[in-house]
Amino acid sequence: MITDFDDAYTNGAYIPGGADYPARWTASAERFRENLPAGCTADLNLAYGTAPRNQFDLFHPRGTPKGLAIFIHGGYWMKFQRSDWSHLAEGALRRGWAVALPGYTLTPEIGIGGITGEIARAITAIAARVDGPIRLAGHSAGGHLATRMACDPSQLPEGVSERVQQVISISGVHDLRPLMRTALNDTLKLTELEARNESPALRRPRAGARVMCWVGADERPEFVRQNDLLANVWHGLGIDISSRHAQGRHHFNVIDDLTDEAGELTQLFAP
DSSP, X not given: OOXXXXXXXXXXXXXXXXXXXXXXXXXXXXXXXXXXXXXOEEEEEEESSSSTTOEEEEEEOSSSOSOEEEEEOOSTTTSOOGGGOGGGGHHHHHTTOEEEEEOXXXXXXXXXXXXXXXXXXHHHHHHXXXXXXXXXXXXXXXXXXXXXXXXESOSSOHHHHTTEEEEEEESOOOOOGGGGGSTXXXXXXXXXXXXXXXXXXXXXXXXXXXXXXXXXXXXXXXXXXXXXXXXXXXTTSSSEEEEEEETTOOTTTTTGGGGOTTOHHHHHHOO
16 A cells, blocks of 8 residues: 555656756757767757647658657656657667657646647647658656547547557556645646546547557556556457566666667567
8 A cells, every 4th residue: 555655656766876867868869869860850849839838849760751650758747848858769760760759838837638638739730740650659747648649539630540550658657646645736736537537547548549558667666556557447448458567677767778779669669
């Protein structure tokens, strides 16, 4: 039984050098943008809405893309920006996929329900620029946002939703109700109604969806539970869903594979 929910949702304190990761991510992202793989190009700061953070970055591979891979960043819906994660496009880009990273307005400026709507609009705008299949991945809060796109009813237009081949929730939070018992809710401002409405584990999946719940085996127990929860709840509801515990990975390095074109997670994201 959890008695300290703040501790249960704390990651950095349990990861060696955890405080150093954000600066490392930002530096890696900047180096990647300055040194794109040969033949690849980038369109940065493309708008999909009117809010300051309603922008996305789109990286183009050499030649015609196999399709569109979209990565949604985390940060408990209250931290970071898309430019902190550009380097995570590298693996899929080298495999021939166009890769997009959308930004979104952070809490408490809007609620999580509003962020869900922004991500749906972002994906729709990005999909209009790149043909072919779409594959979605998100980390932590981004894992939640990715799986929200797989819920029924989908906030994506039918023509876009039908193109989504795969959704990958990496260390995702799929039941938001426990967060109401943490200090995080001072910023998230979750109500019982919004927590229920925005929890993928409390909704039905879109028929025919393919979902992978991917988590580091060395993550905090609550993140492992949240990962397996969705895989269990959505199992048997007419979709292809599975769960994976990545050995030797914690909440901050579980995404590292996405920089490697031969990485197992990259191959799932961009086959």
